[in-house]
Amino acid sequence: MVTALKDDERRLVMPSALRRRSLLLLQGLVAEAVRRGYEVRKAGSSFYSREGGVDVAVDGFTYTVTVRQEFPESVDPERSARLVVELGHGLTGRPGRWRDRKGRTLEEALGVILGEIEARAVEGARREQNEQQARADREVRWRAAMEVAKEQAVREQLAQVLREEGGRWQEAAALSAYCTALEGRIGGLEGAADAADLDSARRWLDWASGYVRSIDPLSGLPKMPHSREPTPEELKPYLRGWSPYGPERCG
The missing domain is CATH 1.10.287 (Helix Hairpins)
Structure with missing residues (x-):
């Protein structure tokens, strides 16, 4: 799936260095998700040309993770080099967007992102049971x-x-x-x-x-x-x- 994104020039339209990093981020996320026993699918949602992503399925609940350039129009080299990872279908009060921080890069936040997916799956199962x-x-x-x-x-x-x-x-x-x-x-x-x-x-x-x-x-x-x-x-x-x-x- 990551290779398919790499070969699709209509997705992740951004400078080549940022595109390579985006693909590596998705590769790391997919690898960790599979290691934890989760299913990863081709994203069912449609994206903007600057985005790319995958669907992660946990216990019957599917969540779309996308990566994109945060400030594509910025002329500031530091700002234009930033990426943002978003988790679709955000719930009120739950985190759904991650950026590079001074103390932690997006690569280091992949475990946190998967942890949020797992937390949402638990919450979704509880909500479904209540319903x-x-x-x-x-x-x-x-x-x-x-x-x-x-x-x-x-x-x-x-x-x-x-x-x-x-x-x-x-x-x-x-x-x-x-x-x-x-x-x-x-x-x-x-x-x-x-x-x-x-x-x-x-x-x-x-x-x-x-x-x-x-x-x-x-x-x-x-x-x-x-x-x-x-x-x-x-x-x-x-x-x-x-x-x-x-x-x-x-x-």
């Missing part, structure tokens, strides 16, 4: 909320059946009272009213009585209604902010 635990806890809470919502939605289904039956029963009771009154009226007019009118009234009474029996839910023994699986829309009013589609979605 997995949080997702698991959220899943448990969501499932519990779904169970309660399903019970309440089914309860509402049965309550709706009850309301409908109660409405039919009230209607049947009112119509039954009418039939009783009509029967009394017919009986009171026997021999006094026209026979044809009485016959018509009796036929109307027979039909009305049959209709009342047909709509009266208590004309037979009511059975426990069948409930069905509630739809997502039926569950929403009882989920208290949870989504019926999954624990990761908003209600």
